[in-house]
Amino acid sequence: MKLVNNLYTYVWQGNDNNCNSYLFADVLKGNRHVVIDPGHITTPSYREPGLIKLFKEMEKDGIEGTTGLVILTHAHPDHCEAASMIREQNSALVALHEADGNIYKRSGGIVDIYLEEGELQLANGSQTRLQIYHSPGHSPGHITIYWPEEKVLIAGDVIFYRSTGRVDLPGGNAKTIKQSIERLSGLDINYLLCGHPYGHPGIIEGKEEVQQNFDFIKSHILF
Numbered sequence: 001m002k003l004v005n006n007l008y009t010y011v012w013q014g015n016d017n018n019c020n021s022y023l024f025a026d027v028l029k030g031n032r033h034v035v036i037d038p039g040h041i042t043t044p045s046y047r048e049p050g051l052i053k054l055f056k057e058m059e060k061d062g063i064e065g066t067t068g069l070v071i072l073t074h075a076h077p078d079h080c081e082a083a084s085m086i087r088e089q090n091s092a093l094v095a096l097h098e099a100d101g102n103i104y105k106r107s108g109g110i111v112d113i114y115l116e117e118g119e120l121q122l123a124n125g126s127q128t129r130l131q132i133y134h135s136p137g138h139s140p141g142h143i144t145i146y147w148p149e150e151k152v153l154i155a156g157d158v159i160f161y162r163s164t165g166r167v168d169l170p171g172g173n174a175k176t177i178k179q180s181i182e183r184l185s186g187l188d189i190n191y192l193l194c195g196h197p198y199g200h201p202g203i204i205e206g207k208e209e210v211q212q213n214f215d216f217i218k219s220h221i222l223f
């Protein structure tokens, strides 16, 4: 679904665990797209075809052309499994933070670009300027992506609706997720896009609603 400008959201609609995916259309050379967190190829418990569903939704939105870059917020399989297939089929590059690089490589993934804090360099002349924030705590190399022009934060598994990401998985850290959330709560956000539909689609819209969500997390969960 088109959310704003050239940003499309794909909220996971299945029954098994899988992530929400996001897409910036036409931001690379040759009108190619950036996909964030393509999720599972096939979900592990119910064998739902996550990647085929994602491609179908993209087609419904009239997304033509191919994906040139896959950005992974982190290297958990429910976010990154399909990246290798898109890389192969579309000759796309796969990008993530170095601190999640080993986890990704151990699962058979190939990393083309290590992302660092700061502005992501897309095609020359691209109107979409994205900022990468290193936001560890759920995983050591978790990143979030901020788009100042439309005040969008793609939060991955750091922040959910009235909840935060787990910190009990390998490399998780409660203290660092708290610091990451503190820092992100200082951004000017109109759309907070979460990594999963946990009891809520995970698209939190409106400055006030986003602020209330941060307030809830800070008062009920983090302190």
Ligand SMILES: [Zn+2]
Pocket: 074, 076, 079, 138, 157
């Ligand atoms: Zn995760």
